[in-house]
Amino acid sequence: MAVTSAASVGMDPVLDYDDVVARFDPVMGLEVHVELHTLTKMFCGCPTEFGAEPNSQVCPVCLGLPGALPVVNEKAVESAIRIGLALNCEIAEWCRFARKNYFYPDMPKNFQTSQYDEPIAFNGYLDVEVDDGAGGTEVFRVEIERAHMEEDTGKSLHVGGSTGRIHGAEYSLVDYNRAGIPLIEIVTKPIVGAGVRAPEVAKAYVSALRDLLRALDVSDVKMEQGSVRCDANVSLRVRVGDDPRGEAQLAVPLGTRTETKNVNSLRSVERAVRYEMSRQAATLEAGGSVLQETRHWHEDTGMTTSGRVKSDADDYRYFPEPDLVPVAPTRETVDALRTTLPEPPGLRRRRLQGEWGFSDLEMRDVVNARAVELIEETVAAGAGAAAAKKWWLGEPSRRANAEGQDLVSYAAGLRFSPAHVAELDRLVTSGRLNDSMARQVLDGVLAGEGTPTQVADARGLELVQDDDALQAAVDRVIEANPDIAEKVRSGKVQAAGALIGQVMKEMKGQADAGKARTLILARLG
Amino acid sequence: MNTDLTRASAAELAEGLASKSISSVEVTQAYLDRIAAVDGQVHAYLHVDAEGALTTARAVDARRAAGERLATLAGVPIAVKDVMTTRGLPTTCGSRMLEGWVPPYDATVVRHLKDAGMPILGKTNMDEFAMGSSTEHSAYGPSRNPWDLERIPGGSGGGSSAAVASFQAPLATGTDTGGSIRQPAAVTGTVGTKPTYGGVSRYGLVALASSLDQAGPCARTVLDTALLHEVMGGHDPLDSTSIDAPVPPVVDAARRADVTGLRIGVVKELGGEGYQPGVRERFEESVALLVEQGAEVVEVSCPSFDYALAAYYLILPSEASSNLAKFDAMRYGMRVLPEGVDAPTAEQVMAATRDAGFGPEVKRRIILGTYALSSGYYDAYYGSAQKVRSLIAQDFERAYEKVDVLLSPTAPTTAFKLGDKLDDPMAMYLNDIATIPANLAGVPGMSIPSGLAEEDGLPTGIQILAPAMKDERLYSVGAALEQALLERWGAPILSKAPDLAAGLVKGA
Amino acid sequence: MSSLSREDVAHLAGLARIDLSDAELDRMVGELSVILESVAKVQQAPIADVPPMSHPMPLTNVTRPDVVRPGLTPDEALSGAPERELGRFAVPRILDED
Structure with a gap:
């Protein structure tokens, strides 16, 4: 067993991951906050655009001025219901907002208008795909406890001290533009039975949730801008037997949990869960006990540090928000919203994979490259699925990777569209370009030289359509290479490759290699 | 019309303004002069905005001269309780906490007043954040009752009641969370209404208790109160709890002043033990007068009021x-x-x-x-x-199955002396015993003067309560009773109050 | 419980972020106990099986359309600020992040 000792002050010992899962069974709870991309805030008509001048998107309501009153954003409620439905939740027939009372300078009213015991959506699930350890995928069901509506807080800038961190700062500067932006908090039930794959399940869940929210078109889902934020609760219990979902394991009482705040990238979700498991395991192995506390995640070091110990100071004195009236969506409203739901991302993927005739591996490559939508649009624009996949996962993907962007934003930045790819594919299938010419055209398009046709025209790329010229080149090459010609004649068909190469050279590349092969074989047949 | 503009009712002023026999500048200036003369004694105002009021008055006069159609109360000045936000005017809620705070926005009620062309004379004193029944909890010192400067003018809206009672404003706004409009009206011989919850927007009212707060009008007559109620009320999309319906026909009801065939319930639980004898006598007398006017009276029980x-x-x-x-x-x-x-x-x-x-x-x-x-x-x-709270609402529902309105004394006593209850919170709280049920149930209530208590010569008030959204009934009953009492007294009750200006001379 | 200890009141004052002096605490303990004893009367009312009423009017689904309304300018927003800097509200250092 390898317990890494604390290397420096503030570093916790951690247990090697293999040892962790050999001895302990992890239980997780994930809380994801999603900023909706409504035009206006949750309770007032202020705009929600990211990056505006400080305190320029505020009004008496979201600034918490004396006398101001909230009014619920209709679109936010609809989005909350659609999210609930997409997560297979029940939708409350009647629910209320509540005040969560605590003091904090970036919270203008010193209470957050949230939902407490009456969330708008509850009892759902999200199926996520994880590696089955045998090269395929397996579905893991994450149960959803609830999804509720609330409002975001303002943002503080810490001045003085070191590096803008809160500790050691001399004072803070608050911008309330973000205060009041609608949030949906989605809380899972305890995730049990993930065993060794717990970190992977956590990441897959947040990833699947992000895809779902994107498909619903309710949020920008930009984790780097904080529009999706994750808190990860982790606890360990002693492992019994080999089945993390077995009765014996499920009967073991839960351990003390920690809540790691603001884990704001997919990679971090996985790392943070893994780190907490290792840290808690080391503590338990050393005979210590895990403190119930919030912990802060540090992206740079990949570690969590102790935050605030939970105490009775967390008495939020919830009570029904008297300035708002209950939300009671009618059955008709809910049914109407149900018809606006997109196909669930998982089902959609399986459907597209079937339509496109891709193998599991090919489909996974496509998903990992975030090319599903691009290929779908390219096919819709007239290209074949295999060709669409070939072009998107080739040069554009390589360049996007090299620039550290995902394919979608890379293509958007270049205005390189599915229509371009479909056009390129048409140029090939119509016989105007061969593959190597098409790659040159693609380079031109990516360099901003125009549409594929414009690039092909400008660079004078076009297969020679003159069969006589090709036949003449074939005849010249056969005459110049009698030895090879003889081999082909005697049945070594693969030797024709060398002749094709020379024909293409004669034609300066602007010939259809397939046609050249046919002509050569006919002469030597 | 009374030659002293400050003694005229708002309705009379409105008529004079409409007929152009007086100007808003004259009226406004008359009130500013009165404030300058007597508010040193009364301390009804925390802030007087002479320039702002006159600017509005001049603008209204100009619009009228140009032949514009104006609101009924256009040009009639008003005092605003300091709990309502006023853009550009300090709003302190009677608290050090907000000393010098100038809101960047207007409360919806204030916007209504401005839209109606009413000059705002200033902001009136109140118990800090509207917590109290005497204005003694104002951080800026108490207001004084014009009937006896050593006594409280009620609270929390004691500044508004004192301003109206001492002719420093014809009209004032109030807010009523547990009686803060009605109890000050009762102890100063003025009129005040707490409308149905949701009848007047709460947007811009610095909240005390959100599910109980309701803004309403303060005035010297029932008709004036109705005229102001109409200006203040109405649906506001900025207040989720605002009722999406027109203001009840309160002005019509006040003008008709008809109680023929009306069933009136006297609440058994309000008005017995703990109520000053003079308060009870005036109450019973008022009930008898309403019967003379053609109303039918029964006793009803609301046991949960306890x-x-x-x-x-x-x-x-x-x-x-x-x-x-x-x-x-x-x-x-x-x-x-x-x-x-x-x-x-x-x-x-x-x-x-x-x-x-x-x-x-x-x-x-x-x-x-x-x-x-x-x-x-x-x-x-x-x-x-x-x-x-549910039980109390149920008591009201049952009562309103039998009667159209309910009656009780507004407050158990007449105005007490400054300092008398300051150190005994529970004794102070008991002042609200009769007014609180209406706030808990959200139903409308009004207080009008019922006379002077024999034992101390101070004003007593009678409270009228109606079912939710039936605010007009308050005005039918209030106006009928007011008329009958006026006939009996021969002059408005406030004419019996001591003359403050004279008092000043005497004291000087 | 319808009486409060000095520690209870101190704890509540902490939750309410009011730095009461010792003298204030002493006075408050006595006053609050009297008030609490009186308001505890609600527990004697016949409230079994009675639903709680949080609001006088039985309204539901009051919402507004998702349409931008003009708000305050940064200057108006900051007009009441005890201190401001760089277009933001300047506040004393914040102890803990949460």
Whole structure:
């Protein structure tokens, strides 16, 4: 067993991951906050655009001025219901907002208008795909406890001290533009039975949730801008037997949990869960006990540090928000919203994979490259699925990777569209370009030289359509290479490759290699 | 019309303005002069905006001269309770916490007043954050009752009642969370209405208890009160709890003043023990007068009213503890640094400011509310109080199956002496015993003068309560009774109040 | 419980962020106990099986359309600020992030 000792002050010992899962069974709870991309805030008509001048998107309501009153954003409620439905939740027939009372300078009213015991959506699930350890995928069901509506807080800038961190700062500067932006908090039930794959399940869940929210078109889902934020609760219990979902394991009482705040990238979700498991395991192995506390995640070091110990100071004195009236969506409203739901991302993927005739591996490559939508649009624009996949996962993907962007934003930045790819594919299938010419055209398009046709025209790329010229080149090459010609004649068909190469050279590349092969074989047949 | 413009009713002023026999500048100036003459004694105002009021008056006169069609009360000046935000005018809620705060926006009620072309004379004194029944909890000193300057003018809206009663404004706005419009009206011989909850927008009213607060009109006559009610009320999309319906026909009802065939219930639980004999006598006399006017009177019982005070003093502090959390020295208002602390934290500055900025009654109620909401005690206190609230609403419902309106004395006593109840919170709370049930149930209520108590010669009030959204019934009954009493007295009750200007001369 | 200890009141004052002096605490303990005893009367009302009423009007689904409304300018927003800097509200250092 390898317990890494604390290397420096503030570093916790951690247990090697293999040892962790050999001895302990992890239980997780994930809380994801999603900023909706409504035009206006949750309770007032202020705009929600990211990056505006400080305190320029505020009004008496979201600034918490004396006398101001909230009014619920209709679109936010609809989005909350659609999210609930997409997560297979029940939708409350009647629910209320509540005040969560605590003091904090970036919270203008010193209470957050949230939902407490009456969330708008509850009892759902999200199926996520994880590696089955045998090269395929397996579905893991994450149960959803609830999804509720609330409002975001303002943002503080810490001045003085070191590096803008809160500790050691001399004072803070608050911008309330973000205060009041609608949030949906989605809380899972305890995730049990993930065993060794717990970190992977956590990441897959947040990833699947992000895809779902994107498909619903309710949020920008930009984790780097904080529009999706994750808190990860982790606890360990002693492992019994080999089945993390077995009765014996499920009967073991839960351990003390920690809540790691603001884990704001997919990679971090996985790392943070893994780190907490290792840290808690080391503590338990050393005979210590895990403190119930919030912990802060540090992206740079990949570690969590102790935050605030939970105490009775967390008495939020919830009570029904008297300035708002209950939300009671009618059955008709809910049914109407149900018809606006997109196909669930998982089902959609399986459907597209079937339509496109891709193998599991090919489909996974496509998903990992975030090319599903691009290929779908390219096919819709007239290209074949295999060709669409070939072009998107080739040069554009390589360049996007090299620039550290995902394919979608890379293509958007270049205005390189599915229509371009479909056009390129048409140029090939119509016989105007061969593959190597098409790659040159693609380079031109990516360099901003125009549409594929414009690039092909400008660079004078076009297969020679003159069969006589090709036949003449074939005849010249056969005459110049009698030895090879003889081999082909005697049945070594693969030797024709060398002749094709020379024909293409004669034609300066602007010939259809397939046609050249046919002509050569006919002469030597 | 009375030659002294400050003695005229708002309705009379409106007529004079409409017929151009007087100008708004003349009226407004007359009131500003009166304020300059007597407010040193009464202290009804925390802030007087002479220039702003005259600017509005001049604009209204010009629009009228140009032949524009104007609102009924256009040009009639008004005093605004300092709990309503006024763009460009200080709004302190009677608290040090907000000393010097100038809101960047108008309350919806204030916007209505401005849209109607009413010059705003200034902001009236009140118990700090509307917590109190005497204005003694104002951080800027108490207002005084024009009937006896050693006595309280009621509260929390004692500044508004004192201003109206001492002819420093023809009209004033108030807010009523547990009686803060009606009780001051009762003890100053004026009229005040708490409309149905949701009838007047709460947007821009600095909240005390959100589910109880309601703004309403203060005036010297029932008709004036109705005219102002009509201006203040109406649906507001900025207040989720605002009723989406037209203002009830209160002005028509006040003009008709008809109670023929009306069934009136006298609430058995309000008006017995603990009520001053003079208050009871005037009450019974008023009931008899209404019978003479053709009303039918029965006694009704509302047994749950016995628990109303207790429920109220749990619900109010609970909501207030949360509503007042925003006063934290971060965004507006006072900021106090703790003594003897180097580089204090935000948390320490908040706590030091809230200790220095809030008065004792505010702190008491915040602590009480914090307790009633805290985990482990919620069900026993806040939860139970909300159930009592249901019982009280049910009592009203049952009563209104039998009668059209309910009657009781407004307050158990006439105005008490300044300082008498300041050190005894429970004694102070008991002033609201008759007015609180209406706030808990959300039904409308009005207080009008019922006369002077024999034993001390001070005004007494009678309270009229109606079912939700039937505010017009208050005005039918109020106007009919007012008419009958006026006939009996021969002159308005306020004509019997001592002359403050004379008092000043005598004292000088 | 319908009486409060000095520690209870101090704890509540902490939750309510009011830095009460010792003298204030002493006075408050006595006053609050009297008030609490009186308001505890709600527990004697016949409230079994009675639903709680949190609001006088039985309204539901009051919402507004998702349409931008003009708000305050940064200057108006900051007009009441005890201190401001760089277009933001300047506040004392914040102890803990949460």
